[in-house]
Amino acid sequence: xxxxxxxRFRSHVSLLTLVIFLVMACEFEPSGDxxxxxxxxDGSAVVINLDNIGEDTxxxxxxxxxxxxxxxxxxxxxxxNVFMNGQLAAVAERNTNQFNISSNxxxxxxxxxxxxxxxxxxxxxxxxxxxxxxxxxxRQWVAVVDKAPPTTVNITSITVQNGVAEIxxxxxxxxxxxxxxxxxxxxxxxxxxxxxGCWSKEITDRDLVTFTDNSYVGGNVRYRIKVKGADKxxxxxxxxxxxxxxxxMQYEWLDTKTVKLTWRKPRAHKGFGRYxxxxxxxxxxxxxxxxxxxxxxxxxxxxxxxxVRSARLTVFSAATNCFNMFRDAQVRLGVEFPSFYEALIxxxxxxxxxxxxxxxxxxxxxxxxxxxxxxxxxxxFYLDAGIFGISANGQYLYATDENALYxxxxxxxxxxxTYDLSALKNKFNRQWGGVISVSNNNTVALATTxxxxxxxxxxxxxxYEATEDYNIALSPGGNYLVSxxxxxxxxxxxxxxxxxxxxxxxxxxxxxxxxxIVVTSDQNYVKSLILVDLAGMTSTTTNxxxxxxxxxxxxxxxxxxxxxxxxxxxxxxxxxxxxSLALQKTIGITAPQVHYSFYTLLINNHLIxxxxxxxxxxSFP
Amino acid sequence: xxxxxxxxxxxxxxxxxxxxxxxxxGLKSLKEQQRDMAKDMPxxxxxxxxxxxxxxxxxxxxxxxxxxxxxxxxGHTSTGGRIAYADYSGYSRxxxxxxxxYYGIHAARRIxxxxxxxxxxxxxxxxYVHSLKIRNxxxxxxxxxxxxxxxxxxxxxxxxxxxIRRQHKKFVFKGRAAYEVHIPGAFDVDTGPSDLMDGxxxxxxxxxxxxxxxxxxx
Numbered sequence: 050x051x052x053x054x055x056x057r058f059r060s061h062v063s064l065l066t067l068v069i070f071l072v073m074a075c076e077f078e079p080s081g082d083x084x085x086x087x088x089x090x091d092g093s094a095v096v097i098n099l100d101n102i103g104e105d106t107x108x109x110x111x112x113x114x115x116x117x118x119x120x121x122x123x124x125x126x127x128x129x130n131v132f133m134n135g136q137l138a139a140v141a142e143r144n145t146n147q148f149n150i151s152s153n154x155x156x157x158x159x160x161x162x163x164x165x166x167x168x169x170x171x172x173x174x175x176x177x178x179x180x181x182x183x184x185x186x187x188r189q190w191v192a193v194v195d196k197a198p199p200t201t202v203n204i205t206s207i208t209v210q211n212g213v214a215e216i217x218x219x220x221x222x223x224x225x226x227x228x229x230x231x232x233x234x235x236x237x238x239x240x241x242x243x244x245x246g247c248w249s250k251e252i253t254d255r256d257l258v259t260f261t262d263n264s265y266v267g268g269n270v271r272y273r274i275k276v277k278g279a280d281k282x283x284x285x286x287x288x289x290x291x292x293x294x295x296x297x298m299q300y301e302w303l304d305t306k307t308v309k310l311t312w313r314k315p316r317a318h319k320g321f322g323r324y325x326x327x328x329x330x331x332x333x334x335x336x337x338x339x340x341x342x343x344x345x346x347x348x349x350x351x352x353x354x355x356x357v358r359s360a361r362l363t364v365f366s367a368a369t370n371c372f373n374m375f376r377d378a379q380v381r382l383g384v385e386f387p388s389f390y391e392a393l394i395x396x397x398x399x400x401x402x403x404x405x406x407x408x409x410x411x412x413x414x415x416x417x418x419x420x421x422x423x424x425x426x427x428x429x430f431y432l433d434a435g436i437f438g439i440s441a442n443g444q445y446l447y448a449t450d451e452n453a454l455y456x457x458x459x460x461x462x463x464x465x466x467t468y469d470l471s472a473l474k475n476k477f478n479r480q481w482g483g484v485i486s487v488s489n490n491n492t493v494a495l496a497t498t499x500x501x502x503x504x505x506x507x508x509x510x511x512x513y514e515a516t517e518d519y520n521i522a523l524s525p526g527g528n529y530l531v532s533x534x535x536x537x538x539x540x541x542x543x544x545x546x547x548x549x550x551x552x553x554x555x556x557x558x559x560x561x562x563x564x565x566i567v568v569t570s571d572q573n574y575v576k577s578l579i580l581v582d583l584a585g586m587t588s589t590t591t592n593x594x595x596x597x598x599x600x601x602x603x604x605x606x607x608x609x610x611x612x613x614x615x616x617x618x619x620x621x622x623x624x625x626x627x628x629s630l631a632l633q634k635t636i637g638i639t640a641p642q643v644h645y646s647f648y649t650l651l652i653n654n655h656l657i658x659x660x661x662x663x664x665x666x667x668s669f670p
Numbered sequence: 671x672x673x674x675x676x677x678x679x680x681x682x683x684x685x686x687x688x689x690x691x692x693x694x695x696g697l698k699s700l701k702e703q704q705r706d707m708a709k710d711m712p713x714x715x716x717x718x719x720x721x722x723x724x725x726x727x728x729x730x731x732x733x734x735x736x737x738x739x740x741x742x743x744x745g746h747t748s749t750g751g752r753i754a755y756a757d758y759s760g761y762s763r764x765x766x767x768x769x770x771x772y773y774g775i776h777a778a779r780r781i782x783x784x785x786x787x788x789x790x791x792x793x794x795x796x797x798y799v800h801s802l803k804i805r806n807x808x809x810x811x812x813x814x815x816x817x818x819x820x821x822x823x824x825x826x827x828x829x830x831x832x833x834i835r836r837q838h839k840k841f842v843f844k845g846r847a848a849y850e851v852h853i854p855g856a857f858d859v860d861t862g863p864s865d866l867m868d869g870x871x872x873x874x875x876x877x878x879x880x881x882x883x884x885x886x887x888x
Contacts, residue, residue: 087757179810
């Protein structure tokens with residue numbers, strides 16, 4: 050029984066051991082797999098470019114920072130080593146893709162610069178994700194270490210085409226190029242004597258040898274170019290240029306009230322910013338025009354004769370810091386007329402010419418002939434300090450120059466004859482002005498330092514003589530003479546006194562040989578006008594309590610005209626009188642600057658200011 | 671249990687049995703953890719095996735009196751899972767291996783009998799001890815990386831079963847079908863990151879089918 054029990058017990062233990070073994074052997078074991086098809090790596094599609102290098106030969110400067118762009122697709126750049134001739138020169142920054150190489154570390158010469166880029170494979174494989182699978186991409190360039198200073202380049206041309214200025218220069222050929230530095234300076238005046246810096250541009254593309262200047266709007270300009278290379282900058286070379294543009298602002302009267310300003314459009318209109326027009330008429334008004342083709346402006350300046358209303362046109366460049374060209378127009382009532390000295394002007398109706406004394410740059414007298422239609426100086430004759438007179442019929446023109454008395458052809462200024470005044474008195478004539486009047490019968494009355502006299506020019510003979518009378522005047526027909534406080538009449542051989550004038554004669558105006566209008570004055574400048582009927586030698590005197598200025602008799606309008614003195618550039622009146630000295634019209638004008646020898650006169654049916662402008666009387670209804 | 675005890679007691683026997691069968695497992699939490707691990711892989715790993723049903727072994731000791739029996743039960747089962755990825759450069763696998771030891775009590779009452787067979791309906795109450803191993807192995811190009819972590823936990827299961835028994839002389843042959851519902855406890859990380867099993871439990875509930883053979887000792 051015990052044996053049986055032992056056998057059973059051992060069987061049970063064996064069975065239990067077997068069960069435990071089976072349990073242990075049959076423990077669950079995970080299984081299964083997943084294989085993904087992934088394309089193995091291929092680095093051929095990776096492209097590396099150095100951003101600041103446009104070609105395969107690059108310059109190594111003192112401190113050259115390179116930036117490269119790597120088109121690696123899904124590949125991650127892990128590291129980029131930079132070699133110069135196989136020597137590790139730099140390790141690029143991973144975040145910025147930049148590295149620095151200094152020429153200080155290398156002798157001058159030619160090198161192979163190689164970028165060795167380590168990238169992940171980008172396949173997305175397990176090894177790629179674990180950064181265990183990398184590819185190496187190499188790209189290399191020829192590099193040059195050139196430490197010598199750069200050399201200059203020249204600007205070869207400056208042109209304006211299609212509304213913009215284009216500047217061209219020589220290409221810089223050496224490898225140490227860093228930049229062209231192009232500077233623009235603009236003339237501060239129309240003469241182009243001085244220049245004002247406008248802008249400076251740095252152009253880092255060696256192949257870019259043209260620049261379109263969108264800021265150029267015309268006028269004198271200077272471009273300078275420098276080269277930056279090997280961390281040094283050359284001296285500039287420069288070229289001046291102008292397209293000849295000047296706004297040339299002008300004005301014209303459309304009617305008696307309205308003025309039209311006109312100016313020129315710039316050729317380089319793409320650099321145009323705006324026109325700014327400032328009108329001054331007691332206050333300033335600013336008008337801005339942004340259309341370069343809009344080159345007119347019409348307005349009413351409300352300017353009396355003799356006054357000036359300024360208008361300033363400024364042509365602005367599109368660039369804010371460039372010099373802007375401005376031009377002024379001095380708007381006056383009337384048209385331009387050549388300026389002349391004081392009241393020394395005469396009009397010859399038969400010739401339709403004005404004759405006047407005009408000062409030159411040396412302040413010497415020049416006799417000028419002014420066309421009655423164009424009102425432009427036709428010809429000039431140097432007189433030094435001399436004066437002139439022309440007969441009413443336009444046939445006889447005489448002028449003095451110290452001892453010389455010239456008879457001139459009025460239309461050519463050719464000297465017809467020259468007379469020696471010193472021969473008359475056997476002494477020198479220090480001519481300083483005086484008066485001269487010429488009659489239609491070729492007789493001349495003049496006042497010189499030799500004395501006052503009347504000369505019959507047919508035989509250059511003195512027919513009348515007086516001392517120190519600088520107000521001597523001969524009638525147009527030569528029959529009457531005002532001199533030495535008397536009115537004289539020609540009797541065929543000599544002048545006979547016919548009337549004594551009360552008061553000191555200041556000036557005489559004749560209406561043909563019919564009437565004389567004699568202006569008298571005293572020391573207090575209280576004036577009177579004496580109207581003398583020459584045939585009957587009767588007179589009418591009109592006393593003035595005030596002053597007069599520049600009294601003339603104008604045969605063309607039939608008026609006697611003068612203006613009442615007033616402080617310069619202040620309002621005053623210009624009076625028009627009938628030959629009988631009755632007031633016909635008063636015209637409001639601005640007093641001329643007599644201090645500068647400017648007068649306002651009535652001549653040839655015009656008010657003319659010797660400052661240089663004229664207006665017909667018809668403008669004053 | 672009261673019902674089971676309510677039968678008359680006239681004949682009794684003591685049986686020891688060894689059983690082998692098949693178990694299925696819910697393990698929803700572990701499956702989620704597995705999916706999360708797959709997502710966290712640097713490559714697109716795939717869950718290729720996720721805690722499938724597996725063999726179940728147990729022994730039980732029962733004391734039967736008339737139509738009712740009571741007993742003790744000890745057993746073991748296991749399951750696991752795998753996350754896998756492979757390409758030309760190598761492979762990566764994360765294996766979960768869950769071993770479960772359990773013990774507890776069971777009781778049943780015969781609900782029918784035929785000439786040779788007895789049909790029992792019973793209930794079992796078990797305590798599970800879980801042992802989880804997570805092993806990561808990567809072979810990439812020429813390099814191999816591996817790591818493993820161990821965790822342990824437990825759960826309580828309760829469930830009904832239906833059992834068929836046949837006795838031939840001293841030998842008892844039986845078949846059982848059960849369904850377990852688990853009340854899981856938290857895992858403790860024995861080795862590995864402390865947050866490895868945060869929020870993960872081992873609710874290994876599921877079906878249990880087994881065949882067994884026993885011996886009537888007395």
